[in-house]
Amino acid sequence: MVSDSAGVRIVVNPDGDFADRSVRWTVSEAPEVAIGDQAGDDAYLFDRIMGIDRLTDGRWVVADMGSSQIRWFDSEGRHLQSAGSRGEGPGEFFQVMGLTRLAGDTLLVDDARTRTHMLDESGEFIGESAVTGSPVGERTDPTGVLRDGTVVAATTSAFPQRLTSPHPMTRSYHRARLARGEGSGFQLEVLDTIGRWDLRVLVPGWNESSQRVRFEEGLQVALLGDGLVVADPMRFEVRTVSVDGELCSISRFEWTPDPVTDADVERKRDEYIHQGGESGSEVSPQLLQQRSEIADSWEISDHMPAFSEVIVDRLDHIWLREYVPNEPTAGSWIQTPLDPVRWLVLSPDGEVVAGVETPARFSPRVIGEDFIAGLHRDEMEVEYVHAYSLTRH
Incomplete structure (x- = not known):
């Protein structure tokens, strides 16, 4: 059912069953591209992959925390070049946390200690910049780019180590201006705020330590074309917000949550x-x-969430990953499920269009029109980049 309320599109999906879908998109049984190895050339050995993307010319780019490198591979997975090493000087990363692809395949690399590096499409370092204009004492990092090229940065509230009462953990999303200066410098300046949301509420635990509520998934926020997706796993609700912070749509599901x-x-x-x-x-x-x-x-939460992750693909479809209680996983920074995973796919305006199952030991990071790529871990927990073909029926 679709309705409109004061210019806000409201969609009520009658069925949120991840298993029983009349339309199913399919992922190939074997990866079409596999990058990585258990031993041998260091260029194919990964240790804590933090980012994966496919560039406009078909190359793959991978951010690896363990080696403090950004690595480029051709469309078939052959290594082309690497950039970076561990350190705090020019062309070095203290700790690689992720990457963002800009227009022209320029990359922003999120480094720990609030530094952001820029590399051009050929892998050359352009420079580094701290994010300016963010609140004092709070960390701000680039999170992605909207369709019109606007850079979005996120500020996460300080994490309290001790609590005597519940405390919200909040995150603000901002429009940011990226300006390349003369020489090797550039500036990433926070301009205005799109929105601020409480991701979850932290509660006091043992010895007044800060902890999350068990069996609870916090609010999920992702970039969507010209705005944001704000998804609530505990209510099975997905909202879209414009870059000006205005509510555009609400997608709800008729759903009976499972008790804990x-x-x-x-x-x-x-x-x-x-x-x-x-x-x-x-x-x-x-x-x-x-x-x-x-x-x-x-x-302990009184009920289970509906989903545990949100990914927006390059066609602005919204992917919701089914929540599995006590799910067996491998890895730490980016966990990979040991079993296949089911997803619901919504159209950009919130209607269910398909169901998808992704392979075991695989965590998607980027989804294109006809591919889905991400992190794979084998039985020895060796990391790889796997890219599968995706058929949208």
Whole structure:
């Protein structure tokens, strides 16, 4: 059902079932491009992939935290060149956190310590800049580019280490101006704010430590063409907002959420307490006891979320990843599910158009008209870039 209220398009989808879809898009069984190896040439060895994109000429670009490098590969996955090394000098990265592709295949590389680097389409460093105009004490990073070339930056509120009462964790999204100066410099300046949202509420836990509510997924925000998608997994609701911050559409689902059961809590508690020690070391009885006390302090959601991730593809379709409680995963920074994953795909205005299943051990990072690419981990947790063909029926 579609209606209009004061210029806001409202869509009520009668069915939010991820499994039973009459229209299904398909992902190829095997990747058409596979980049990476378990041993050999360092250019194909990855350690904490933080960003993947495909450039307009078909090249692939990968941001790797472990090597502090940006690497380029041809359309078939052959290494072309690498840029960067660990450090804090010119042409060096302190810690690669992600990348953003601009017009002309220029790249912004998000570095820790609030630095942003710019590289041109040939991989040459243009310069670096701290983001200016952001609130003091809060970290601001570029998150993407809108269809008209506007750079969007996000500011995340400071994370409290200790709490005595619930505290919202907020994020603001801003329009930013990117200006290349003379020589090797450029400026990324925050201009105005598109919107500010509470992503989740942190609660006091063991020894007044800050913690999240278990079995709760926070608000998800992603860039959509000429605005933003703001999706609420706990309400199964997706909103679109213009670059001026005006609400454009609301997509809701008729949905009966699954309750969180005692068995769900006990399984999560057991996994947390008995997880291995750092670098595979044995866990001491004292640490086991501390983990048990921490688990006793957890606050538990009364129901499960509907989805756990939002991705917007290059055709502005909105992909919602089905939430799986206690889902087995591999990795830390970007986790990969050990089982296949189901997605619902919405049109840019919020109507369900298809269902999709992505392969096991794969986390999508970029979705084009006819491909879906992302991070793959094998049984030994070796990282690869896999790109599959995508058929939109």
